Amino acid sequence: MxxxxxxxxxxxxxxxxxxxxxxxxxxxxxxxxxxxxxxxxxxxxxxxxxxxxxxxxxxxxxxxxxxxxxxxxxxxxxxxxxxxxxxxxxxxxxxxxxxxxxxxxxxxxxxxxxxxxxxxxxxxxxxxxxxxxxxxxxxxxxxxxxxxxxxxxxxxxxxxxxxxxxxxxxxxxxxxxxxxxxxxxxxxxxDKIKIKIHSISIDEYQTSYSFRPFFNELKKRVDLERTEREQAELDRLNLTKVEDIRNSRATQKIKLELEIISRVILKTQNILESSGNKYLEEGHLKNNYTIKSKEFINQPSTKDAFYWFVENSFIQLKQKSEKILFPINEIKTLIETLLSYIPESKEIDNWTEFDVNFTQALEIIKAYENFLLAFKDKFAYDKKVLISFSPSKNLSxxxxxxxxxxxxxxxxxxxxxxxxxxxxxxxxxxxxxxxxxxxxxxxxxxxxxxxxxxxxxxxxxxxxxxxxxxxxxxxxxxxxxxxxxxxxxxxxxxxxxxxxxxxxxLDYDFKQRPTKTFGANISDLLTDSFFVNDGLIGDFAKESIEKTITWINNNKDPKDRNLDFFDKELAHHKRVILIIDESIVKIKLSEMISELEDSNNFQKQILDDEITFLTNKRKNLQ
Known part of the structure; x- marks a missing residue:
């Protein structure tokens, strides 16, 4: 239809x-x-x-x-x-x-x-x-x-x-x-997607009073864990010289891993900041835990300490009201998904970004979306971007x-x-x-x-x-x-x-209507201004004209013609020539195709049309 x-x-x-x-x-x-x-x-x-x-x-x-x-x-x-x-x-x-x-x-x-x-x-x-x-x-x-x-x-x-x-x-x-x-x-x-983990600044004006010490302690634990793990890796590789350490990428994976954990923690805190001061005094921990509780102190890593915190924290507006919990599963899934696709240190140029394949990218995108949406109903939808996704190759x-x-x-x-x-x-x-x-x-x-x-x-x-x-x-x-x-x-x-x-x-008989488009050369000026190569007609028009030229050249010798299709193909290529609006190309092709028929009728038709066009154009100028 x-x-x-x-x-x-x-x-x-x-x-x-x-x-x-x-x-x-x-x-x-x-x-x-x-x-x-x-x-x-x-x-x-x-x-x-x-x-x-x-x-x-x-x-x-x-x-x-x-x-x-x-x-x-x-x-x-x-x-x-x-x-x-x-x-x-x-x-x-x-x-x-x-x-x-x-x-x-x-x-x-x-x-x-x-x-x-x-x-x-x-x-x-x-x-x-x-x-x-x-x-x-x-x-x-x-x-x-x-x-x-x-x-x-x-x-x-x-x-x-x-x-x-x-x-x-x-x-x-x-x-x-x-x-x-x-x-x-x-x-x-x-075939790769670049994952970039962005830093998020925190003012800490709106974070619940009881939560602030934990977030501050988590920041300290990140720095301490980074120092300890990096030194352990350098010792394992027996790297002691300053120059060797600087040239080595041995600790890149550790840096990237801890940056991911640290910045997800900051994003979580910033969601509290974006929620406003309605939760300032409403933040609580089970069993009245504090940063000095052994359950928190004895967590083996920053990641485990953060997981413990979100599992034991809640917001309660009144004593008997519903407890508002952190979206624990979505937080854990995001962190674990990101960590699972970190490449080896030698493949990491920047410890805030890394490349993944399409399947891995889709999994990370889904985990990030679920993380964002999980906070939406009870908290705020924070505006600061934690993760950005981009093709590994720059596209125009x-x-x-x-x-x-x-x-x-x-x-x-x-x-x-x-x-x-x-x-x-x-x-x-x-x-x-x-x-x-x-x-x-x-x-x-x-x-x-x-x-x-x-x-x-x-x-x-x-x-x-x-x-x-x-x-x-x-x-x-x-x-x-x-x-x-x-x-x-x-x-x-x-x-x-x-x-x-x-x-x-503008109907077809309107004087103001442009009359030439298909295969017409737009302007040589574009060649200088925009560095356009291979002519200035559309690729489809160019290929159509080239097909006609190729067909003419292949049928110059009558012995090479497929007589079952020749007349039909000849009619088709004549019609293509008729709609070409670049006069030089059109006239030259009409001359070439007329040689296949031993007749100048088609060429005369094209020339007559061009003469009529130029005559009318001259009249319009007068």
Missing amino acids: RLLSIYIPSETLPHIFGKNHNGQTINLGGKYIYTFEENANGNVYVKDKMKNEKFIENFWLNNIKLVSAIVGENGTGKTTILNLLREPYSYCKYIYEDSNSDGHIITDNSEVNEVIYYSSFLNINQSDSENGNFKDLSKYQMMIDDTEYENLDLTTLLELHNSENLKRWIKFIELKNLSALLEEMSLPAF SGEKGLYDLFSVLNDLNYKTENNIHTNYNIFSKRKKTSDNLLILLDEADLGFHPEWKKKYINIIQQVIPFIFKNKSIQIIITTHDPLTLSDFPNNNIVYLFKNNARTEI
Whole structure:
């Protein structure tokens, strides 16, 4: 199923198209170009249906049926138009085509396809407005989903979201057979996650009076244990010279182990600090233990002493009220999980961070999340970050953006395939899901370096079908970038033009409408400014043109031709040449392909079209 055209009835979007506006038609570059008519009663019908001469069947890669772009300056309504596709019962009319028909009008698209909206920037207006066939994967919605709608401050929200985001990255990278595809696309892979343990400063104004001596004593025990264990390790290795000790990493593991224990203790104390002074006098220990109690003194290590403290401590607001306990299991699990994956000393460069593999990272992330959430109800959700997670390889913003996009799509597909999609986000239950996907990418290329903007359309055509296997896929993007547009045939682009306070959709016959995009060279200036290599057209357009050149060269000699397919292939490559909007390339290819036919008719057609274009351009200048 493929969406060809959208009709927006009159006076329905006055903030975009102006007060009392006429009905607006959006054609997406399908097999036909439609014109609608709306009568006085508001009834809509197709007035005209014209064959799109530049449409090429099976032009896009894999199982993608159509890719279209909506462009225009800020405020022209690009996102508003995408929003027209999210409602199951819309005031708009849609033209869909399938294998059995060239197009029919529908108003309810809820059972036609699954609509997936992705945006890499925060758009709070998108939140909380999903429905049966619409999935909101925008940045803000994903942040809300990742924290399960808890009312949290932004810092904490981002901390949990980033952890969940890294989980999605890992799950995406671990997809079977993906590594070859990543290598082919030059999208960097990484197999390690860097775990960094952050220091937390404590003011100690809000810690319960009875708890403060224990926290102070634990700090002293950490320093004492570090000194004793480091000296014992140096003695074991017989290291006595100052220079040898400095050059040795023998004690790195000890330092890192004790830093983890120390900083989890500080994080726990800071949670008490963040809870405010309501627990100042309400902190207690069983049996009235103190730091001089032998049970505490005789603990063999700082870790054991801390475990003993949280096991024997509680908060009680009144004598007979409920005892508030520390989340003992979550505290222990976090510490033990971190300690279990510390590498050997020789592998530790910095005793506040270390690398782990994906499986270990997921276990640490889960333990840390459980630790944070365990304090939430009775204590405070502390804002200071204890652990941060990052790829072991530095990634550009464009690479991170692509990983974000593909990982959330993969996560959605996993939940859908495993029949848990009805509990994902907040969209209502459905009896079935469609195999037709309409994917809306709202400025997903925002912030990409020009090199990655060149790759953008080519990459999404390879990865999205890889994720959504056996699905029929249509993609609509919004963009501001000419490099992205160079991968689009001109008829696949919806141009929005700001005319005073209202937006106009530039139909194919509008003079203001740009006429050349696919394979057109954007500007040599970008080469100097952004160091873009290998030309300035999109990779998909470049590869399509190169395929045509290769085919022509392989068929110069009639003896080398496969006569069963030659005519069909010839027609296909002529159509590719027709949509190329770089005149020099287009004319040269028409000359080359005409030599295969012993006829100059096709070349004459191309030259006539170019003459007409230049003549009209000259008239417009006059």
